[in-house]
Amino acid sequence: MNTAPLRVAIVDDNAEFRGVMVKAMRKQGFAVEEYDAGEPFVEGFAPGRLDLILVDLVMPGIDGIEVIRRVKKNDPTVVAIVVSAHGSAETIVEAIKEGAFDFLTKPFRLDELRVLLEKALRQVERNRELASIRGDLSRDRFCGMIGRSAAMRRVFELTDRIARRDVTVLVTGASGTGKELLARAIHNLSPRRTGPFMAVNCGAIPDTLIDAELFGHEKGSFTGANASREGIIRAADGGTLFLDEIGDLPLPTQLRLLRFLQEKEIRPVGSDTTHTVDVRVVSATNRDLEDMVRRERFRDDLFYRLSVVPVQVPTLAARRDDIPLLVTYFVEKAGKKYRIAPPRIEGAAMDQLIVYDWPGNVRELENVMERLVILATGGIIRARDLPRQIASHEATLAGIDLPAGLTLDELERRYIERTIEEAGGNRTRAAEILGIDRRTIQRKLRAWDDDEA
Numbered sequence: 001m002n003t004a005p006l007r008v009a010i011v012d013d014n015a016e017f018r019g020v021m022v023k024a025m026r027k028q029g030f031a032v033e034e035y036d037a038g039e040p041f042v043e044g045f046a047p048g049r050l051d052l053i054l055v056d057l058v059m060p061g062i063d064g065i066e067v068i069r070r071v072k073k074n075d076p077t078v079v080a081i082v083v084s085a086h087g088s089a090e091t092i093v094e095a096i097k098e099g100a101f102d103f104l105t106k107p108f109r110l111d112e113l114r115v116l117l118e119k120a121l122r123q124v125e126r127n128r129e130l131a132s133i134r135g136d137l138s139r140d141r142f143c144g145m146i147g148r149s150a151a152m153r154r155v156f157e158l159t160d161r162i163a164r165r166d167v168t169v170l171v172t173g174a175s176g177t178g179k180e181l182l183a184r185a186i187h188n189l190s191p192r193r194t195g196p197f198m199a200v201n202c203g204a205i206p207d208t209l210i211d212a213e214l215f216g217h218e219k220g221s222f223t224g225a226n227a228s229r230e231g232i233i234r235a236a237d238g239g240t241l242f243l244d245e246i247g248d249l250p251l252p253t254q255l256r257l258l259r260f261l262q263e264k265e266i267r268p269v270g271s272d273t274t275h276t277v278d279v280r281v282v283s284a285t286n287r288d289l290e291d292m293v294r295r296e297r298f299r300d301d302l303f304y305r306l307s308v309v310p311v312q313v314p315t316l317a318a319r320r321d322d323i324p325l326l327v328t329y330f331v332e333k334a335g336k337k338y339r340i341a342p343p344r345i346e347g348a349a350m351d352q353l354i355v356y357d358w359p360g361n362v363r364e365l366e367n368v369m370e371r372l373v374i375l376a377t378g379g380i381i382r383a384r385d386l387p388r389q390i391a392s393h394e395a396t397l398a399g400i401d402l403p404a405g406l407t408l409d410e411l412e413r414r415y416i417e418r419t420i421e422e423a424g425g426n427r428t429r430a431a432e433i434l435g436i437d438r439r440t441i442q443r444k445l446r447a448w449d450d451d452e453a
Helices: 015-027 038-044 064-074 089-097 110-139 150-163 179-188 207-215 251-263 289-294 300-306 316-338 347-355 361-375 408-422 427-434 438-452
Strands: 007-011 031-035 052-055 079-084 100-105 169-172 197-201 240-244 280-285 309-312
Touching: 007 015, 007 038, 015 031, 015 110, 031 038, 038 064, 052 064, 052 110, 064 079, 064 089, 079 110, 089 100, 100 110, 150 179, 150 309, 150 316, 169 179, 179 197, 179 240, 179 280, 207 251, 251 300, 289 300, 316 347, 316 361, 408 427, 408 438, 427 438
Parallel strands: 007 031, 007 052, 052 079, 079 100, 169 280, 169 309, 197 240, 240 280
Antiparallel strands: none
């Protein structure tokens, strides 16, 4: 916990009450200021100067709710406690909506205040952490992606190195990890950034139409071809072509794509004319293409052409350090989208979000946080507000021995080893459960064995 003394302001028009409070709180080591009205306090308020305010609800001039509204607007990290003898249920609710942390009704015992201050102190620490995270957000962004974990920093560094070199890139990773964001980062950092970025989901186009969509077609070349089309590849000329779910391409289309990568020429369906096209190809998949090659479901020569540089995007469970950053970002993003003041997140709720496995990865986290922002009451997201599967998650890590002091790497190792055990030793099945590919498991296990050697 931060060792700096808690910085407190007491805003109350009752001089006797202020005197008692100042004496009691200074005795506990707090740095205390006092004000007899709301206006002078608000006028002299500066962000970052205070941690906690205790404010009377009814005062001459502006009332306590207005004080909280203005303070929270200037510094959302300040913890506000309303202290008043005049408080109906409605005013309490209104104060909490404006950002009050809690409410004390006069008269109260000093031990009641002490308990509440302990809770407030924990919230102050949490707010300081979140303020630090918000600062990290500006430092830990990379072309639209967010991450400070070692796993994501490796991805960012590799992306930065390869973006400027016109090589084909194969991006792998589970659904929802942000593969298209990575492809866009490669495009935006490359000399082709001023050209088009054309994205196509190969799995979303019927096999009978995929060739015409990619390579173009002549009018009348097949039923429904009422006009000629240049195709997605030609539309990407001078830029980047992103082929998502490349593993879903049918074998005949794979052969046509291979020829294009080799010759840089395409021939539209139903045409005798070829066209030279200059594009960079970035492809992505959540499937194990090497396994598909072994089962003759994917051409080996195309695989080698596509994967000159492979980049694997880690699952969210493999980068838990990034969850507080992402949570904060998605809360603020949803707040702007729906014009809602971003709610604060209770510590217990954040802890649950961190230990949940997120099978849908970053996409699932964003959807959950958007829903929580919309449904939040009293400006707070609490643990009980979380979806059932998250709130009841005792960490699929239950049953794994987790002594205190484990690093995230050690936690990941135990989790992977336990998943392999539960999969009956089948590493391919364990990889499917974890949302990573089998090679990643093999590489990690080898690295851990080398560390012990």
